[in-house]
Amino acid sequence: MNANPQPSSASSLPQNSGMSQRLIAGEITPAQFLGLSQDQLYALATRGYDLMVRGHAQSAIDILKGLTAAAPYDSVFHCHLAAAYVQAERFQEGLEEYNRALQLNLANVDALGGRSELLLREGKVAEALTDIQKALQLDPEAKHETTQRARTALLLLQSMAEATEADTAKKP
Structure with a gap:
């Protein structure tokens, strides 16, 4: 028998291992895992959109890419990211994000x-x-x-x- 058994991966998981497992399984979004509310997410989206409108496309892209990663099923975030890409003249990426937004909501x-x-x-x-x-x-x-x-x-x-x-x- 081994006198110093290695801890199993289950025993080394943090306290929120149930949430971690749900995140890994795709049952929750990163935003849910982090405890971010819809209000917090939309406040960030508003900030990104405002930056885009003021001509700061790259800053807007950075925020909106984070939002689409945190809440990948939100059509609005993908649509805003698409608009920021278009403003930055990154048209193919814009088209891809508009397509994704429409996959999530045909009525966007x-x-x-x-x-x-x-x-x-x-x-x-x-x-x-x-x-x-x-x-x-x-x-x-x-x-x-x-x-x-x-x-x-x-x-x-x-x-x-x-x-x-x-x-x-x-x-x-």
Whole structure:
């Protein structure tokens, strides 16, 4: 027999080992493990968003990346992170975060509007129109700034299509 048995991993776990095991199993988020409330998380999100609006994209990205790691199932945090990436001209990362936001909440109007803008940048007009139409259905009064931009983009696309159609009709 060994006179100095090694402690088992179970006996060396901290007091909150039940929470640790739940975190490892994916049953709780890191934010829940740390005891962060929704109010605390949203206060951080507001701080990150405010930094982004004031032009401090990298600082906003740092905060929002932490939030998406701490609360990975919150569509709003992913949407804000996407917007910060776009502001930093990191468009592919922005698109990935808008996609993630929409995986978590298909009715996230801001993510639909933001993603439509990136899709238009890539020349994916049909996909962008789908997002624009859905955003307008979800926010018909255009209360969200992103829906207002989506409506403007739709009007611009309609105008461009009409101009192209008129040019085509003029040619013999």
